[in-house]
Amino acid sequence: MARRATPEVNAGSMADIAFLLLIFFLVTTTIEKDKGIARQLPPKEPPTDEQVKIKEKNLFIVNVNRNDQLLVEEKLMELKDLRQAAIAFLDNGGASSGTAEYCNYCKGKRNPESSDNPDKAVISVQNDRLTSYKMYIAVQNELVAAYNFLRDRESQRLYGWKFTEKTKDLDEGKIKGESAKEALQEKLESIQKLFPQKLSEAEPKKSGQ
Amino acid sequence: MSKFTKKKSNELPPVNTASLPDIVFMLLFFFMVVTVLRDDNLLVQNKLPKADQVEKLKKDRSVYIYAGKPSSRYQDKYGSEPKIQIGDKYTDISNIKFALTEARQKLLPELQDKIMVALKVDEKTNTGMVTDIKQELRDLNMLKIIYITTPGNEVSQ
Numbered sequence: 001m002a003r004r005a006t007p008e009v010n011a012g013s014m015a016d017i018a019f020l021l022l023i024f025f026l027v028t029t030t031i032e033k034d035k036g037i038a039r040q041l042p043p044k045e046p047p048t049d050e051q052v053k054i055k056e057k058n059l060f061i062v063n064v065n066r067n068d069q070l071l072v073e074e075k076l077m078e079l080k081d082l083r084q085a086a087i088a089f090l091d092n093g094g095a096s097s098g099t100a101e102y103c104n105y106c107k108g109k110r111n112p113e114s115s116d117n118p119d120k121a122v123i124s125v126q127n128d129r130l131t132s133y134k135m136y137i138a139v140q141n142e143l144v145a146a147y148n149f150l151r152d153r154e155s156q157r158l159y160g161w162k163f164t165e166k167t168k169d170l171d172e173g174k175i176k177g178e179s180a181k182e183a184l185q186e187k188l189e190s191i192q193k194l195f196p197q198k199l200s201e202a203e204p205k206k207s208g209q
Numbered sequence: 210m211s212k213f214t215k216k217k218s219n220e221l222p223p224v225n226t227a228s229l230p231d232i233v234f235m236l237l238f239f240f241m242v243v244t245v246l247r248d249d250n251l252l253v254q255n256k257l258p259k260a261d262q263v264e265k266l267k268k269d270r271s272v273y274i275y276a277g278k279p280s281s282r283y284q285d286k287y288g289s290e291p292k293i294q295i296g297d298k299y300t301d302i303s304n305i306k307f308a309l310t311e312a313r314q315k316l317l318p319e320l321q322d323k324i325m326v327a328l329k330v331d332e333k334t335n336t337g338m339v340t341d342i343k344q345e346l347r348d349l350n351m352l353k354i355i356y357i358t359t360p361g362n363e364v365s366q
Contacts, residue, residue, distance in 0.1 A: 018233040025240035035263040036357040044347045080364045129337030136336045137258040138363035144262040171265050
């Protein structure tokens with residue numbers, strides 16, 4: 001009995017099948033790029049009687065009410081002016097020269113009525129429970145922007161690059177080599193030390209209180 | 210004489226399509242690898258606020274919390290008060306702890322300590338709700354959070 005040769009499989013429709021699958025995956029793909037403002041919450045501690053004393057002049061109070069209006073240092077303010085106000089406050093460097101608290105890299109007005117140095121300066125945000133989340137994020141964004149502006153300025157002065165750009169490079173893995181990474185990390189931390197992010201959040205008040 | 214004259218055809222040679230399946234397969238594999246099928250079915254409205262001072266989220270170590278008003282098709286059933294969603298279902302504020310502990314266990318063991326909570330909250334929600342969530346997170350000792358936003362800036366609008 002003669003053996004029948006197996007007929008060749010027709011591969012002509014292979015491309016069609018592959019196309020079909022390709023289109024399916026093309027449609028379902030969502031290359032997600034979630035980005036946001038990162039925050040570290042304060043750990044829960046047992047209540048203590050000890051009160052941390054912060055001088056009034058080192059405190060920058062941002063109050064947001066239920067109608068999304070801003071009260072900054074007891075003055076009404078538009079959102080667009082918040083960034084500049086925060087920069088002026090952080091960069092003030094009010095401590096007189098010669099004292100231990102003197103800030104030699106600050107370029108502010110050196111107003112003795114405002115913050116002593118960036119390390120002492122604390123920004124406190126108070127929200128109402130009925131403040132919209134949109135406004136809350138907008139305020140946080142402006143305040144982070146103020147810090148980033150000052151950090152960029154200092155890193156430009158000290159190392160010739162921008163703090164935010166290098167942080168991004170590090171995040172995206174553009175920096176190659178362990179030693180280079182560590183060196184950069186160290187420099188970034190030194191900048192962070194110059195302008196430590198001290199954003200405090202008070203517990204929101206109930207509306208009407 | 211005619212030995213050297215080349216026979217010249219006027220027709221264009223057909224394009225060789227033999228490598229087409231290979232190319233398509235290559236693309237196919239690329240998309241197969243990058244595709245992440247949505248694992249959370251969104252039950253709440255989720256229009257994120259805008260911000261530009263942002264950091265990237267490390268996906269392998271994060272847990273999502275959604276909050277906002279129920280989507281329009283669920284409003285008949287659940288009303289229009291803002292709700293919290295973790296995973297595939299609505300969660301009550303008192304139930305967050307349980308839901309999050311469960312979600313944490315799904316992560317890789319070495320990343321469980323570095324857990325980051327991604328808050329996807331609708332821009333119309335009240336801050337009070339976010340604060341409640343944050344209090345619960347502090348109780349759970351999950352202190353790293355990230356407010357997911359969309360690119361843009363509120364001021365320049």
